[in-house]
Amino acid sequence: MRFSLVLATKHRVKELQCFLESLAAQTCTDFELILVDQNADDRLAELIKFYSQKFPILHIKQPEPGLSRARNQGLKHVKGELFGFPDDDCIYPADFLAKVSEFFHSDSAWGGLVINVLDLDSDKEAMLYLPESPGVVDYDKGWIVGMTAALFYRGDFALSVQFDENMGPGTPWGGAEDVDYLYSCLDAGAKTYYDPQIIIRHPTPSKFYSIPQSIQREYNHARGAGFLMRKCKLPLSKVFWRITSPLIYTIQFIFQGRSREAACFPGVSLGRLLGYLGSWKISEQ
Structure with a gap:
């Protein structure tokens, strides 16, 4: 199943290179990267040139502030059967996209999947809260597990659901746009499951x-x-x-x-x- 990965980035270069390298190592190669570049300069030009030889990259310049605005721009270009929102400082294990694809392929009833986010260097949760058990995601569970980099949905929802551009980094309401987006997908009919055994790696903020x-x-x-x-x-x-x-x-x-x-x-x-x-x-x- 083909993935469209919508990644909004600003300032980071080294971290983004690490993520791109993890993409290049995926066992599932059926994906495209929609890179929404919020940098005013061309600091990513060399990275994009290099990794475009390894997998498809659609480079969109979006210097206006607002992470939710940038992701909405990326959503307009989603063509894959599945889509997600990697952070520019996360890492995908080599078999990650293959596992997500297998989940959706095994049961067409699921419209969304939320995966687990662990620390870069240990098997501890990367964010502040405690681990959650697997199961159907409702509004209460979504409040806890909703993190943008952990969300994956079937391509149809890219057309019907957008981020609230009044929320998230770059706005007075600097977070929870990810939970709000998850809620909007639930409202749109995306039956969603949380699987803590499928993981990505992400820096634990308190360490840095x-x-x-x-x-x-x-x-x-x-x-x-x-x-x-x-x-x-x-x-x-x-x-x-x-x-x-x-x-x-x-x-x-x-x-x-x-x-x-x-x-x-x-x-x-x-x-x-x-x-x-x-x-x-x-x-x-």
Whole structure:
């Protein structure tokens, strides 16, 4: 089954080269890369020239800010039976696309697949939260496992579902555009499954950012999550739980000796609260 991989990138060169090298090593070679380049300069020219000899690359210049806007531009060019959204700093194991293809080939009832994201150098979850069990993805499970680089869908949904360009990096609501996109696919009829045994590799943010940078990053993402809670009109009981639950992780991670990660969770709660209240004010205007 042919893949269209929509990758939006800005600033990164070395990390992108590592990802492109992992693509060149795939056992499944039936794919194209739709590379949406948000750099104002031509820093990627040599990389694109080199790897275009190994697999098809459609290079789209999109200097305007906004990750969701860039991905929507890429979606317009999807031609494959399956599509996904790799990050420019992730790595695909050599058999990754083959496993995703086999999943969709084995049962035509599934419209979407969410895979697992592990650290580059260990078999630990790359993001802050704990592992989830496999199973059908509903709105509650999607809240936890929804990460753009982990999402794969059948090609038909590229025409019917877009990212909310008011959300994500480059906007005041700096995250949760991935969960919002997953929700939109569920709304469009994409029966979706989460398989934690199919993995990609991704840098664990807390390893590469300082503590203040990590706190700011998680706070920005959480503002988007607060915006999404308001957008989805969640009942107040769920809003309260999703705002306060990160504080439980703070205590849990402290007892596990993971104080660096624990420092991020109060900012997550604050970001969700302010994102929810801020989006509420906007909706009332």
